Amino acid sequence: LAQAVCKPSSSNxxxxxxxxxLGPRTQARELGSLRFxxxxxxxxxxxxxxxxxxxxxxxxxxxxxxxxxxxxQQQAESAAAxxxxxxxxxxxxxxxxxxxxxxxxxxxxxxxxxxxxxVPYYSADTVPLLEYExxxxxxxxxxxxxxxxxxQLSTVDIPLLKESLSKALARNPFLAGxxxxxxxxxxxxxxxxxxQYQRNSPFNDEVEEETLLQLADFRKPRRVLRGAEPLMTIKxxxxxxxxxxxxxxxxxxxxxxxxxxxxxxxDWACLARGDGEPxxxxxxxxxxxxxxxxxRLAEISQEVIGRQFQAxxxxxxxxxxxxxIVVPIYDSLWLSGITGQLKRARTWFDRSELRRLKxxxxxxxxxxxxxxxxxxxxxxxxxxxxxxxxxxPGVVSLLLLLDARKALGxxxxxxxxxxxxxxxxxxxxxxxxxxxxxxxxxxxxxQAATTPEKLAARWKxxxxxxxxxxxxxxxxxxxxxxSQTDFALMLNNQFKRQLPNFGPAGGQTFMPTTNAGPxxxxxxxxxxxxIFFDESTLFKSAKTTADKNAAxxxxxxxxxxPEPKKPxxxxxxxxERSSDQWAAASGA
Numbered sequence: 355l356a357q358a359v360c361k362p363s364s365s366n367x368x369x370x371x372x373x374x375x376l377g378p379r380t381q382a383r384e385l386g387s388l389r390f391x392x393x394x395x396x397x398x399x400x401x402x403x404x405x406x407x408x409x410x411x412x413x414x415x416x417x418x419x420x421x422x423x424x425x426x427q428q429q430a431e432s433a434a435a436x437x438x439x440x441x442x443x444x445x446x447x448x449x450x451x452x453x454x455x456x457x458x459x460x461x462x463x464x465x466x467x468x469x470x471x472x473v474p475y476y477s478a479d480t481v482p483l484l485e486y487e488x489x490x491x492x493x494x495x496x497x498x499x500x501x502x503x504x505x506q507l508s509t510v511d512i513p514l515l516k517e518s519l520s521k522a523l524a525r526n527p528f529l530a531g532x533x534x535x536x537x538x539x540x541x542x543x544x545x546x547x548x549x550q551y552q553r554n555s556p557f558n559d560e561v562e563e564e565t566l567l568q569l570a571d572f573r574k575p576r577r578v579l580r581g582a583e584p585l586m587t588i589k590x591x592x593x594x595x596x597x598x599x600x601x602x603x604x605x606x607x608x609x610x611x612x613x614x615x616x617x618x619x620x621d622w623a624c625l626a627r628g629d630g631e632p633x634x635x636x637x638x639x640x641x642x643x644x645x646x647x648x649x650r651l652a653e654i655s656q657e658v659i660g661r662q663f664q665a666x667x668x669x670x671x672x673x674x675x676x677x678x679i680v681v682p683i684y685d686s687l688w689l690s691g692i693t694g695q696l697k698r699a700r701t702w703f704d705r706s707e708l709r710r711l712k713x714x715x716x717x718x719x720x721x722x723x724x725x726x727x728x729x730x731x732x733x734x735x736x737x738x739x740x741x742x743x744x745x746x747p748g749v750v751s752l753l754l755l756l757d758a759r760k761a762l763g764x765x766x767x768x769x770x771x772x773x774x775x776x777x778x779x780x781x782x783x784x785x786x787x788x789x790x791x792x793x794x795x796x797x798x799x800x801q802a803a804t805t806p807e808k809l810a811a812r813w814k815x816x817x818x819x820x821x822x823x824x825x826x827x828x829x830x831x832x833x834x835x836x837s838q839t840d841f842a843l844m845l846n847n848q849f850k851r852q853l854p855n856f857g858p859a860g861g862q863t864f865m866p867t868t869n870a871g872p873x874x875x876x877x878x879x880x881x882x883x884x885i886f887f888d889e890s891t892l893f894k895s896a897k898t899t900a901d902k903n904a905a906x907x908x909x910x911x912x913x914x915x916p917e918p919k920k921p922x923x924x925x926x927x928x929x930e931r932s933s934d935q936w937a938a939a940s941g942a
Contacts (some may be wrong), residue, residue, distance in 0.1 A: 454551040454594060462516055462588070463544040465524040473541045475581060480537035481528045482638065483608060484645070485820040487771040488536055490607035491579045492677055495572060495685045496695050497871075502570040502604045503615055504561045504867040505853070507860035510592060510599035512549055514859040518626035519547065519588065522618065525632055526769060529609065529618075532581040538609070539581065546571060548589040559879060561600060561867040563886065564696040567689065570602040574685045576678060578606050585609050599860065608771040612848060612870055613757050617767045619854045627857030636769040644762045644814065651818040658815050659831050665824040673826075696869060698886040701910045705881035713916035715793035720922050723797045726754070726847050729875065729885070731793035733892070733909060734843055738785045740905035741895040742840060748785025751836040752796065753778045754804065755846045755872075758813040761806035775812045777804045778832055780839065789914070841894040844872035849883055 463471070473479075493499045523530045523545065530545055531538045548571055561569065571587035578585065586605040593599065605615060614634070621632040646654060655663050687693050703711070708725065715728040723731070730752060738748045753776045759766055764773070779799040784792050802808075819825045836842040848870070855862045866876060872888035887893070889902070896902040 454553060457548065457550040459546055459548045460516065461544040462519050462523065462547045463542055464527050464530055465520040467542050471542050473539075475532060475534065475539055475541055478531070478534075478539040478541045480534060480539050481531070481636070482537045482642070484641065484772060484817055485536065486817040486825065487608045489820055489825060490611075490771055491533065491575055492673075492681070493575065494681050495575065495688045496693060498869060499575040499607050500573055500578065500604055501607060501615075501868060501870050502566050502572065502602050503619065504566060504569060504600055504602045505619075505863035506561065506865050507599045507601055507856070507863060509597055509860060510590060510601070511859040512590065514626055515590070515601075515856070516547055518622055518856075518859065519545065521625045522622040522632065525621070526618070526634065526636060528636060529586050529605075531585065533579055533585070533606075533608075534581055538585070543584065545584055545586045545588060548587070549592065550589070551592050551594055553594050560865045560884070563698060563867060563869060564691065566602070566696060566867065566869055567691055569600055570604050572604055572689060574682060575606070576681050576685070601860070601863070606771070610769060611771050611774050612846070613759070613766065613773055614769040614771070616848075616851050618769065620852055623854030623856045623859075623863075626859040627855065629857075633765075633767045634769055635767070637764065640762075640764050640768065641770055644764070644817070645821065646814045646818045651815070654811050654815045654818070655828075658811055659828065663815075663819050663824045663831075664827045665819075665822050666826055667823050669826055670823045699889055699906060700884060700886045701906065702878050702884045703882055703913070704878070707913045708881075708883055710913055710915055714914040715790055717790045717917060717920050718922060719919045721790075721794060723793045725849070726845070726875075727796045727800060728793055729883070730754075730843060730845055731789060731796050733873075733885075734781065734784055734796075735787070735789045735792045736908040736912065737841060737892065737895070737905045740908055741893070741897070741901045742785050744785075746785050746840070747783050749839045750781045750784050751778065751839040751842040752781055752799070753832070753836060753842065753844045754800070755844070756804060756809060758809045761810040762813060772817065773813075775809060775816060776832060776844070777809065777812070778835060779803050780835070836891070842891040844888060844891055845875065846870060846872060847875045849875040849877055851877070853877065
């Protein structure tokens with residue numbers, strides 16, 4: 355083959371070397387050079403096979419046949435690869451996709467202000483904070499000290515979002531400031547607004563909790579506490595192929611708790627739509643007036659926990675030394691995803707399953723429970739029957755995270771970082787009860803433990819104790835009571851939150867995701883519900899992973915179908931409860 359390809363042209367019998375030197379370059383000589391190169395290439399391939407042939411001759415006949423076959427396969431593969439490369443070179447270069455727009459970041463300041471209007475840090479006016487609020491600026495990111503709320507948008511108008519955000523900040527300029535001591539300096543430093551693009555949609559049906567590390571602009575709380583980081587960040591991720599987006603708002607918990615964050619988001623959406631009147635405002639007068647006097651604080655402590663709380667100054671000083679060292683390290687691990695705390699186990703219920711649960715929890719014509727009480731009963735009953743022995747009584751602690759604003763005479767839209775309190779309840783004998791009995795039990799206990807007077811008393815005790823370095827003792831008293839039970843359900847219900855509608859800027863948001871805790875209830879698809887579990891407290895009674903998985907499976911798969919309503923319940927649970935149970939449930 356090499357001889358045939360490299361045969362000299364009849365017009366020139368001399369060697370290629372001689373013809374290259376003599377006379378002008380002609381088309382025939384160019385063709386001869388090409389033949390020489392092609393022939394050299396195939397000759398090179400042929401020579402490479404000689405060692406293989408020599409080895410095959412020295413082996414036995416069976417091995418020789420096998421090696422020859424292998425050599426032929428290798429030659430065929432080499433020829434096929436050469437042909438593929440030649441075909442690809444003839445087709446030309448592949449089309450290059452246009453690059454994604456670059457990530458942008460802009461500082462959004464209160465409407466009408468610019469960078470020139472920023473006020474020096476130490477000379478700016480301040481907004482005071484409660485010590486109860488400051489407590490949330492010192493804890494790690496894992497404790498939701500700078501939590502995120504992610505909202506899905508079917509479309510997005512970035513300029514309109516920025517314009518309406520600046521108007522919302524003008525109504526609440528403290529959100530554009532920086533922490534200074536135990537207050538907020540009104541520096542007008544603004545809120546970072548980041549826009550990034552992805553080629554494909556970054557989500558399917560919902561935003562996975564662990565993807566918040568990429569979709570959110572988290573800031574370390576200790577740097578926020580020093581005034582080095584903003585109190586709020588906004589990040590929008592836009593899918594290039596669909597135009598849909600994910601809007602994530604992060605904020606310091608010391609400024610906005612869960613209720614306040616949703617109120618601010620709805621105000622922002624109201625300004626984006628251009629209709630309605632924003633209502634979210636910070637009301638310092640009402641907030642500080644709710645603090646009890648020293649004498650009243652002592653009385654409330656006796657009523658709520660049955661003793662005087664202890665002002666642990668040495669623990670506060672020790673925390674002030676250790677927290678600046680430990681928290682930044684743990685925050686770095688959390689942001690890298692090593693801790694795995696954004697991979698909570700979860701389940702979901704569609705609308706029909708929720709209806710079945712609530713109706714099954716009320717088998718009698720005169721019975722009624724709320725959706726929150728039915729869900730709490732369903733979780734507790736299934737975990738108790740799957741993780742506790744059959745003869746165990748089953749003692750469970752239920753702590754509902756509730757908003758105390760109305761009980762304090764405040765508006766639900768008053769912005770604060772500490773408007774929520776835990777309402778603790780102790781449930782005994784749940785392992786021996788049916789699901790409707792547990793639901794009725796919880797309903798009765800909630801009626802006693804969540805009255806406005808008790809919610810206000812618990813908030814005043816916690817906030818008042820924080821002012822005199824006693825909040826650690828008060829909160830540990832609640833946690834201590836929960837640890838003395840088989841397991842605890844600490845429930846944060848955000849299922850009924852009003853999702854913001856940004857109108858032309860993005861329309862109705864849907865399927866929110868947040869890293870708030872502990873056990874979290876969120877809206878699901880088409881009226882459904884998603885539940886993220888705090889496994890450290892909820893599945894404490896599970897001895898093995900199989901027990902926990904069995905409880906998880908029962909929660910999802912064993913949803914009952916309601917039966918026809920029965921007449922009036924013959925059991926009078928309220929009268930059957932002992933006074934000790936009532937005292938434990940109310941926290942006295």
